[in-house]
Amino acid sequence: MLNHPEIKIGAAIIAHLTESHLTLAFIQNNSVLIVRNFPIACAYDNDTDSVEQQIANVLSREAKITWRKLFGTEIEQGTRIYLVAGDDNSTDLKDAIEESLHCPTTIVNPFARVLLKNLRRPGANISVAEGLALRTLAPEHTAGIDFLEADNANPKPALNLKKELVILAILIAAITTVSLAGLFMRLSNLEAKYAEVKNELRESFQRTLPEEKNIVNPLAQLEQKLESLQQDYAIFGPISGSAIGPLDVLYAITTSTPPEINIGLKDMLITTESVRLTATAKSFESPYSWQRRLQGVPQFSTVDILGDIQREPESELVNFTVLISFAMKE
Structure with a gap:
């Protein structure tokens, strides 16, 4: 980040590649939003895609997933990507990333301002030591970065028992109120249907027995009338068990x-x-x-x-x- 001050403004992606792992850091306004690290397994005998293309495909897929998770949108084509690779020959990987994501990719040398005793470029493991040293030697440039924040943060907030009990009581009261309201509505509906059936029964009784003026219990009176008719019919109707009366x-x-x-x-x-x-x-x-x-x-x-x-x-x-x-x- 010291080598490229423009990374402090806006959103960008830092991709750090070693022989076995790929690390993606998502930056916005000089603050690290999230860091992801996962192993890389490339098939060297793949006739379809080169190793660089396979790495670019993995980087593109994971970057799109994480970007949607953070910002809720797709990666804009102008988003800057800073590539930190283990060797100096990363042009093919840079081209593959740009072709996959359509985003400008810059190859970064994290050791550009590090004075070395020899001319050889150090391995990737020294990057951790360099980062820790920068936090102490140049805190003004690393104030917005805290890789240990996730480890120090409490993943589970303290349980507020009183609040939970209040919410539970409110839910129980709401469920009880809705249930009672439903029962009262159902009871009212049944009473209305019962009254309707009684009216229909009374009307049917009046149509069937218009000469009957004293109506007390239409159903019982109808049953008595039917029994009387059955007795009268038994005198002239078919004899039990036979087909003739x-x-x-x-x-x-x-x-x-x-x-x-x-x-x-x-x-x-x-x-x-x-x-x-x-x-x-x-x-x-x-x-x-x-x-x-x-x-x-x-x-x-x-x-x-x-x-x-x-x-x-x-x-x-x-x-x-x-x-x-x-x-x-x-």
């Missing part, structure tokens, strides 16, 4: 009894499984003709004449009994 039985017997066969029905007993008919006829042939007609009813399973057909002594009529079994539902 009492009215259907009467209709089937009536349609199967034409006047010409002269059948007189005296008694009828309907059960859940059968019907028992007691009748009279003017001839012995009429009961069997009637039996054949009743056997044609699909709802009747069997039609039997019970016992013998007997004639009444006082008249010309014959008495007989017919037992009809119902066909069961499949």
